[in-house]
Amino acid sequence: MGRSPREEHGTRNPDALIRRAGVRADPNRDQHFLVDDRVVDRIPEYGTEMDFSHVLEIGGGPGVLTDRLLVVADRVTVVERDPKFADFLRREFADDCEDGRLTVVEGDALNVELPDFTACVANLPYGISSEITFRLLPLGKPMLLMFQQEFAERMAGEAGTDDYGRLSVTAQHYADVEVVEIVPREAFSPAPEVSSAIVRTTPRNPDYEVDDEEFFLDFVKAVFTQRRKTIRNAIRNTVHISGLDDGDAVVDALEDPDPDVLPEDILRKRAGNVTPAQFAAMARVADEYGRGGG
Numbered sequence: 001m002g003r004s005p006r007e008e009h010g011t012r013n014p015d016a017l018i019r020r021a022g023v024r025a026d027p028n029r030d031q032h033f034l035v036d037d038r039v040v041d042r043i044p045e046y047g048t049e050m051d052f053s054h055v056l057e058i059g060g061g062p063g064v065l066t067d068r069l070l071v072v073a074d075r076v077t078v079v080e081r082d083p084k085f086a087d088f089l090r091r092e093f094a095d096d097c098e099d100g101r102l103t104v105v106e107g108d109a110l111n112v113e114l115p116d117f118t119a120c121v122a123n124l125p126y127g128i129s130s131e132i133t134f135r136l137l138p139l140g141k142p143m144l145l146m147f148q149q150e151f152a153e154r155m156a157g158e159a160g161t162d163d164y165g166r167l168s169v170t171a172q173h174y175a176d177v178e179v180v181e182i183v184p185r186e187a188f189s190p191a192p193e194v195s196s197a198i199v200r201t202t203p204r205n206p207d208y209e210v211d212d213e214e215f216f217l218d219f220v221k222a223v224f225t226q227r228r229k230t231i232r233n234a235i236r237n238t239v240h241i242s243g244l245d246d247g248d249a250v251v252d253a254l255e256d257p258d259p260d261v262l263p264e265d266i267l268r269k270r271a272g273n274v275t276p277a278q279f280a281a282m283a284r285v286a287d288e289y290g291r292g293g294g
Ligand SMILES: C[S@@+](CC[C@H](N)C(=O)[O-])C[C@H]1O[C@@H](n2cnc3c(N)ncnc32)[C@H](O)[C@@H]1O
Pocket: 029, 030, 031, 032, 033, 034, 035, 058, 059, 060, 061, 062, 063, 064, 065, 066, 079, 080, 081, 082, 085, 107, 108, 109, 110, 123, 124, 125, 126, 128
């Protein structure tokens, strides 16, 4: 049928793709391309439970991952900001574009309109890791994303560990987050300064209740800005961030918390030891006693 070279030769070789693209990678524009075939081959394998009918890829570059995604997905939409790479992807995968199996969207992944995708798989531009992740997570789709290792571990961090922080609570509010593979610098060209890690996110409803999501996320952000302080002081000192009208009233209400949802010493704890469910319970109290003059 004269389809893509994939059908005759299997998947495309990363070095050959980069050579054919003929564009020098610019690390200042978050361009670090995967060159280790074994890593690229494993990425979709972490998503065997995912619905790959329409996969979104952010940052296609020379198309190493795009090529693998076209093997496992019915359809792929790739967003690429650099016009030279977007143009290359359209040429290199011309057959897939013509068939409607690949759509190349040229633009900034933070602003473009995203399609109605079923899963997202990407070796992300690290400069926008946080912003793009929090654009995608609320959409409730499963994802396999490559991050800097430290960022990945903070996303997956559990209460009581060094990695646990605002990023852990907010990411895990939307999904279960697992680090599935650490990827060494040498797997990329040019090699980035630090190791990377592949994260799998599986959307879920949290096992706690939040009435006002925006306030909950602001409250978590506020308290973590003072992670070395006790919760008592952190709540009082950060009303300008959490948006509370009366931090003292919240502290008073938490002196004698509901033992079913909060430990009696919650005010003496520090943010790093407070679980997401406990944050949610505190946010409910804060909402009731500390907002709107209530
Ligand atoms: C880390 S590279 C990954 C390339 C390729 N997927 C791979 O694994 O080899 C990130 C890619 O994202 C592109 N990029 C950077 N910022 C972007 C943005 N804001 N929106 C869309 N693409 C972006 C870069 O041009 C680059 O091609």
